[in-house]
Amino acid sequence: MLAVATPEVLWWALLPVLFLSVGGLLLLTVASLVRRLPDWLPQAWTVVTGLAVLVACVPMWCEVRDEGPRTTLAGSVAVDGSTVLVTAVLAAVVVAVALLARPYLRREDLPGVEVYVLLMLSAAGGVVMASADDLIVLFLGLEILSIAVYVLAALHLRRIESQEGAMKYFVLGAFASAFLLYGMALVYGATGSTRLALVAEHLSATVLVDDSMLLAGIALLLVGLAFKVAAVPFHAWTPDVYQGSPTPVVAWMAAGVKAAGFAAMVRVLVTSLGTHASDWAPPVGVLAVASVLVGAVVAVLQTDVRRMLAYSSVAHAGFLLLGVQAADADGTAAVYAYLVVYALLATGSFAVLTVMGGDGDAAHHLDDYRGLARRRPVLAGAFTLLLLGQAGVPFTGGFVAKLGVLAAAVADRGYWVAGLAMLGAAAAAFVYLRILVSMYLEDPDAEAADGSTGPAVPLGARVVIGVACAGVLFVGLVPGPLLDLARDAVPVLVGS
Amino acid sequence: MDAAVFIVSAVVVLTGAAGVLVARNPVHAALFLVQTLFGVAVLFVLQDATFLAAVQVIVYAGAVVILFLFVIMLLGVDRAEDLGIEPIAGQRSVAAIVGASMLGLLLTVLLVGVDGPTGARGANAALGGAEDNTRRLGEALFTDHVFAVELTALLLTVAVVGAVVLARRVRGPLQPMPVVTVASATGSDDASATGSDEATATGDDPAAEADDEGEAG
């Protein structure tokens, strides 16, 4: 029997995946063995796991910064700045969602362990996506993430909306996965490898006489990834899913899934297929503009705040694509900065929505926000800050983020793209303004005004909203550190 | 010879696939799926990938489809579904056009592109070395792709957990679609303008859904 040379493993680089997956599985095991698990334990466990990942990110970041990026596991996993940054974002969102989830589950009288298990496993998938240096690994990470999120979306077992949204999400997501897989197969066929580094190497070393197969592969990859990040015209699932799913889960979808999706997109398109940027950048630009415009305009027509934010997340995806289509280091850095800011904004906003949902998670109509400023001034103030951040008002993180992607697009001579996207941004600002108008300018409904002071804000939500607001303000006032971080995080391909 | 085998198995695969789509009885559809999978197995043999062919038969035809049948029979849905209803008007024809053009595009690309040189090694060229197919496959799986294999384990676990979660019934009845506050109809001026996207009624009304979809798309 010949010995098989197993590949070298950098265990420290796998710590986040290990923490999250082992944490999830351990919780699952314990929960199925112990008859009555204390209510707080799963939440505390998830928070601790998330924090552990965050802590682990610090030495990883230093290591990568000092020793340079590298790959492990025979080149299938990358260890570089982007990996660590996105991992940290995902871990932070996991902590936030865990904090939001417990009061939500209690309020809705739902069973309480699976959420945390699935959340951690899906985060593990997200981390895999962010660190994948191989198309197959990327696909598996995406599937782990997605399948967990499909189930999470359906988790509100009592609400038919939740089931319906999850069903749509699942069917369309499965389609997207098929596209993605087919695209990967074609890229493999054209380049002879699934390793991102080898693909890039092959493409830079060879001039393809006929690159139609590669182009078809890129197109299909693009379709698959655009589905995952909810870019127009592949966004149709977003409003229904955002409306139906349990609100803390939506926070994860908006902040976490999007971050992982864009991390993957940047890895594949910009770093690996960067040589063919002139082929894929224009369509991505079209997707970006379409997303911003359609997202903003359709959001204006909504009266359900979750749907509004769903469409606004489509518009945000458009802005992120704006950074992707620039296809250079600046654009990529802008995308990462945007992802961090958007994670803060989305988590904070959906934390507010979680609180506002009330019993049955149903009070999400715009009218339910009437006069909130009078009933709950602090909550309304925080929501105002978060919405202004989403609108990209100066002195909030949103402005810095938008400015970054826009600058990247303009630097890449994408004037039309940038101009149209800015028009979309102006239209989107109207959406947030509608919520603000409702909160500040309209009188609460008669029954709501009768002595009720609005929903109670649980401690977990307070922490999440507070941290999100502080983060958004901090980035808005002192953008330097985040932008530096994002610039250091631009991924580099390392040949195995 | 090769061509003949290919053509025969391709016909088997395609008719099977079409059968899955067309069959009104889910059990029949599952059996058509078996036919497709066998056809693919033959294609594998044709490519000298005997191991894959065996796996194909054992895993897909032997396990997966049997599971399908189990589920179909356990859930008692082994009756014809009414496929006559089109939830969104004109959906099928549009889907057919889009699908056909996608297929055409891909076929064109592949037929054109397949002649050009690619980075891939020839699929049925000799692998080199004395070891057999299976061994090399195993080695590849546990060296180059060891992480992917491990991840597959995680993926399956997630899927199982998800299936269990979804299959569980909660105590008490399903909550109906929440009725959005009636105030919207009388109070706000914007609310009435955008009725289509509002879940004012018990939103599983197919017309409202259709509207939603139409707007979203």
Place this chain on the structure above:
Amino acid sequence: MENLLDGWGITLATFSPLVGVAVMMLIPKEREDQHKLIALVTSLWVAFVGVLLLIWFDLDHTDKLQYVVDKVWIDVISSRYAVGIDGMSLPLILLTMLVVPLCIVYSWNHFPDPVNPKAFLILILILETGMIGTFVAQDLVLFFVFFEVVLLPMFFMIAVWGGDDRRYASLKFFLYTLFGSALMLVSFLALFFLTGADTFTFSGLADAVAAGGVSRNAQLWIFGGMFLGFGIKVPMFPFHTWLPDAHTQAPTVGSVILAAVLLKLGTYGFVRIAIPILPEAAVSWAPWIGLLAVVGIIYGALGCLAQTDMKRLIAFSSVAHMGFVMLGIATLTDFGINAAIMGMVAHGLITGMLFFLAGSVKERYHTLEISRLGGLLVQAPRMGWIFGFCAMASLGLPGLAGFWGEFPAILSAYNPGNGVPVETFRTFMVIAALGTVLAAGYLLWLLQRAAFGTPPEEFADDPHITDTTKHEWISWAPLLALIVAIGIYPNLVFRVTDGAVDASLTPCLSVEGEAAEKLDCAEVYKIGHDDGHGDGHDDDGHGDEHDDEHDDEHAASGN
């Protein structure tokens, strides 16, 4: 005297209001008196700093940026915290610092519904930071940030404290301005990347453009983007429709700030950014700007004649007045731009005053329907006379500030600057002059119907109708005094602005490359400049340092 404020005076003035805001945030909103006091003290403090800035401002070198701070702000995008004051921004900054405390005094005892002085005053102070910041910024990103900061408080002011139709008006205001600034931001970025400049500072970009590297076509497009952003804010003719709505619905103080300062952000943007950085494009765009300006003048005046609401009428008169300002700017001459800045200041003082008056009238009569008003001079004689005085100032009566804004602007169109088609502008001049006649028409008409005659029956014995109150006097007196002072001695403004305007036009005069196609720039410039002061001949080197006093005389004696 030693300049104690050098290096930090601007920062102090800009951000002091925010300190006041922070303090007010901590005080519960029931303690209204404390809020008012803090807001007033803060704004007075800012005004005091402004006075110090003026005292230590080197009036001999108004073309030089003073109190300059230039620090790295956002390193990654090469944006700097660059601020400074020169002769062009100083009058506008002082105007801002003057108007804000007056507004606070004015609203002292009558906050519009829903009262909530805490929120109202906080918004005013945030506005002040935004406005001062816009005028001092010397970096495009910083400018944009402050430009946007102004937007939200104003939106809320209209939307919360405004009239019955406030939602529509506030959203219209917000969306218009936001669309404009969206395009503006893109053109800023395009400018930055096309020039390959290493900073966003105005001077850096102007140098980079002058050094070449931006094609003429690109310059035109970039100027177009800025034109939209600034033009909407001004507002210029086709983009003006938000203004009457916003003014009509805004609370009095909101209208005053809007008219006195916010509109100037747009015109200031033209003279500070668009023209100095993109002189070539400015020359090509000038006829179009002039055309829209003239259309605005006539359209605004005709609009005034069609109004039945006093506030709306004043709003339309703003459109006309800003048309004069834009016409002055479009001539691209030293003379015209000086006139434009004078026009901005005068319009700020006068129209601000008119909106104050409209607010006071509304408070007493609870209506601004011109047809229902009348006899103000009988019921409230002092207020009536002030009203008459302001109307006179607004229509450009010589000896009052309005004259020095309008008349030189018209005159400057006789001989527009470098490369600008002369005949076109002379036509504009004639039309604009017609506009002044119309202005006299609508203002006198307004005065006659609102102030003269006998009081209508419904208000004849209304005890609410009192003459000017103490708060009104305090808040109006400075404005009235300045209208007279500038009217008598316009050099107060011209002396400050002239050097800076000259300097800002320097790139316009030294446009390279296409000199052959154009009229000789120096020559045209000379004519335009000379024309300002009769037939004297000015042999000063153009684009060089002018002798300030010499120049002032010209400007002052001109017309």
